[in-house]
Amino acid sequence: MTLMFLLIIAVVVIFAVKDIRRQLITRPAFEFMKRVLPPLSQTEREAMEAGNVWWDGELFRGSPDWNQLHSYPANRLTDEEKAFLDGPVETLLAMIDDHAIVDSKDLPEAIWQHLRSEKYFALIIPKQYGGLEFSAYANSTIVSRIATRSISVAVTVMVPNSLGPGELLSHYGTQAQKERWLPALADGTEIPCFALTGPTAGSDAGAIPDEGIVCRQEFEGEQVLGVRLTWDKRYITLAPVATVLGLAFKMRDPDSLLGNEAEIGITCALIPTSHPGVEAGNRHNPLGMAFMNGTTRGQDVFIPLDWIIGGVDYAGKGWPMLVECLSAGRGISLPALATATGHLATRSTSAYCAVRSQFGVNIGEFEGVQEALGRIAGNTYILEAARKLTLTAIDSNQKPSVVTAIAKYHMTELGRSVINDAMDIQAGKGIQLGPNNYLAHAYIASPVSITVEGANILTRNLMIFGQGATRCHPYVLAEMEAVADPDAEAGLNRFDSLLMSHLVFSGRNALVSLGHGLTGARFADKPVAGPTAQYYQQLSRLSANLAIVTDLAMLTLGGDLKRREMISARLGDVLSQLYLGSAVLRNYEMDGRQQSDLPLVEYAMAQCLYEAAQALSETLRNFPNRPVAWLSRILTQPLGNHFHRPSDAQAKAVVKAVSQPGCTRERVSHLCHLQESDAGAVALVERAFLAQHAARAVQKTLKQAQRSGKLPRGLAHDALLAAALEQDLITEAQVELMNTAATLCRQAIDVDEFADL
Known part of the structure; x- marks a missing residue:
């Protein structure tokens, strides 16, 4: 007893007396962190600084504030945005014949003219320059609704309102550049594209070989200071028809004409495609889709310095500009396409299950079909919920790079799963191309979304947890900065305070994680009562699990964690499923806790919780440091992993909810909008479904x-x-x-x- 008392006193003295603590704890830890913490490259640092932390930060803390989640504003369309959807978008939907569009490999001239005149390319351009200045939610809803009719038309609208000259100019352009280009982009006089990807630099945008050399050359009759550019880009949407080219390149100043820096860095410029030396190149054929996608090249093309977006002051600042804009666009465009696929698949497949018979019964009565239809509807509910939550962040002027990476990866993968299931159910109807086929083009185009804006493999393995573990953790980034401080003593002082807070944070999460594991999280906080309360508690449990395993992984693997991509990807999956589950619960609240939607919520939450727990189990099963893995297992799953996939009963309840006309089916497929006079194939199967129901x-x-x-x-x-x-x-x-x-x-x-x- 005396020995125990003395040990407690010794521990208290070591941690409470600053000088002793610094010598015995802080300094050794400081030196250790220098060796094991992953160093931040310049591009990584700029990426970190370009984004910010939002709900993902709460999920990383181990104790999410659910009241904060509920306080985020609901998604709303303004009267002007509603009028656009009810007017120009309805007109466009009636004009679309997707079979004819894909067959001809181009949009009809009437649709091109409609897109220009109604300012579809100006959804994000400020009103003062003639744009519509719509919210991200409106942008997404417009693209989604179009995508349920034609992926080719949706992509044509989507790209100029994602990463492109319009957004870059709005954020960073000089006043002269804004006045010159934005009105012309807004009224469709100019068609933009943005060239980032090259043959040897796809997802690794920092490695682009395209070069611009600062020099003096004659331009419009006089010698001016400018940049001589050489580039070779591919996969550039709208490049074959663009009149203005946004270009990312590495800028160099070997003759010190601008200053002492020879390597200025990634820079963005705006160049008319009619400018001498600009080569539009040929079209690509992205899986037979009709949207314009192709190459652009240039050899020793001279441009004046004032064609740099933002002017010469923004030379070398292209990377953070691109990362910041990508972090917003990534959360709007591709998730919109994936969600549209879900809505189309849910509406059409639930209808098809009622009108197609085999062996004397509707195919929707077969349990195998019900299993797949349950996945379609459940995943579509997740897609719509995640779409809304992510857009809430963007419309609140947030730049949550981790959240948008989660949305891009997991929503496009869910979209792929949904369309695969829909094709399985509709079988021959799904594979025979023609005007009566409404699934095949979405199925064919699915890998396009998977590939662009960073291939999904890299998004999952490098971005979500790679950035999240550092950016969203309450202490790690600050500790890294303290360790890297050139003033070692000042860094040590900062590190001492951070380390103590970090130790308390980790200890608390370890105890909470173990407690939740032993009690099934029955005593975790919950912001609501009723059937969804348990899901908040289980998400809190898994959040604490993620927090403690992250700390142990970073402590034991250090910089090697960046190269352990399978481990970091699985930890990223845990974070992602926590985010998707949060979105589902918020969506249920925002919709007014509709009792008829509860089967969809229960199915979706069972899926998210299972995927998160499974990813955690796989992380620990493959963790290289076995003693740490065993300790983590005790702290996170002391009684085992008891999370399961959605049950058969839950799948059947979902199928029942979407297999009859009503508000639930409308809510989970509302983006697949059908006009009264619609003669399309989706409208036909819907009319058959309603007649069969009657x-x-x-x-x-x-x-x-x-x-x-x-x-x-x-x-x-x-x-x-x-x-x-x-x-x-x-x-x-x-x-x-x-x-x-x-x-x-x-x-x-x-x-x-x-x-x-």
């Missing part, structure tokens, strides 16, 4: 009559109706109802055939 009572009467022996089995449709009518089992009006449903169902399941292929 005829259910008659169908039930006929089946009961067959079971009782009043009507013979095996009769063809017309003969069965005639026999039932003769026995007064149904009326003439009901016969007409059944015939209408049968006709529409046949039209809905028909596929195209061609005589001239």
Whole structure:
């Protein structure tokens, strides 16, 4: 007992007396951190500084403030944005024939003119320059709704409102540049593209070989200071039709014409495509889609310095400019396409399941089909929830680079899963191309979203946890800065304070994590009562798990964690699923806790919790330091991993919710908007679905009559109706109802055939 008392006193003295603590704890830890903490490169530092921390920071702390999540403003469209959706967008949707567009490999001139005149390329340009200045939520909703009709048209609208000259000029352009270019971009006089990716530098934008040398040369009759550019870019959307080229290049000043720095760095410039030496190049063929995508090149093309976006003061600042704009655009454009795919798949597949019959029953009654349809609807609910939460951040003037990386990776992957399931269910209807096919182009285009704005493999393995662990952790970035301080003594003083806070933080998370594991998180805070309360508690548990495992991983692996991509990717998956689960719960609250939506919420939360816990288990199973892995397992899953995929009952409840007309089905597929006069294939299968639903009572009467022996089995449709009518089992009006449903169902399941292929 005396020995224990003395040990406690010794520990208290060591930590409480600053000089002793600095010698025995802080200084050794300071030297250790210098060796193990991953160093920040200049590009990494600029990427960190370009973004900021939002809800992802709460999830990394181990104790999310759920009231803060609920305090984020709901997504709302202004009257002007609603009018645009109800007017120009409705007009555009009626103009789209996606089969003809893809077949011709271009948009019809009437659609091009409509896009220009109605300012679709100016959704983000400020009103003072003639733009619409819509919110990110409106931007996303417009793109999503178009994408349910045509991916090619949606991408054409999406790209100028994502990373491009319009956004870069709005944020960084000189006043003269804004006045020269923004009005012309807004009214469609100028069509922009932005050239970043090259043959040897895709996701590694910092490695672009394209070069600009500062020099003097004649321009418009006089010698001026400028840049001589050479570039070779590919995968540039709108490049084949663009009139103005945004260009990223590495700027060099070997003759010190601007100062003493020979390597100025990545710079962005704006160049008319009519400028001498600019080569538009040829078109690519991205999986047969019709949107314009191609190459651009230039050899020794001279431009004056004032063509640099932001002027000469922004020379060398292109990387943080691009990262900041990408972090916003990445959260709008590709998630919009993925969500549109989900809405299209949910509406069309739930309808198809009701109109297509096999073995005498609707295919929606087969449990195998229900399993896939449950995934479609459940994942679509996650997609819509994540879309809204991410757009809330962007519309609140946040630049959450980790959150938008999560959205880009996981939403495009969910979109791929949804369209795969839809194709499996609709089978022959899904694979036969033609005007009656509404799934194939979304299916074909899915890998495009997976690939662009940073390939998904790199987004998952390098960005989400790679940035999140440093940027979102409450202490690590500050500790790294303290360790790197040139003034070692000042750095040691800062590090001492940070280390003590970090130790308290880690100790608290270890105890909370263990406590939640032993109690099933039953005593964790919850901001609501009712059926969703348990999900907040389980997310809090997994947040504490992530916090302590992250600390142990960074402590034991240090800089090697950056190269352990499989480990960091799985930890990123934990963070991502916590984010998606948060989005689901917030969406349920924002929609007013609709009881009919609860099956979708329960399915989605079971999926998110299972994926997070599974990623954590796989991390620990593969963790190279086995003693640390065992300790982590005790702290996070002391009684094992008891999270499971959604149950069969949950899948069936989801299918029931989306297999009948009503508000739940509308909410989970509202972006797939159908006009009253719509003659398209999705509208046709929807009308067949509604007709089939209206005829259910008659169908039930006929089946009961067959079971009782009043009507013979095996009769063809017309003969069965005639026999039932003769026995007064149904009326003439009901016969007409059944015939209408049968006709529409046949039209809905028909596929195209061609005589001239």
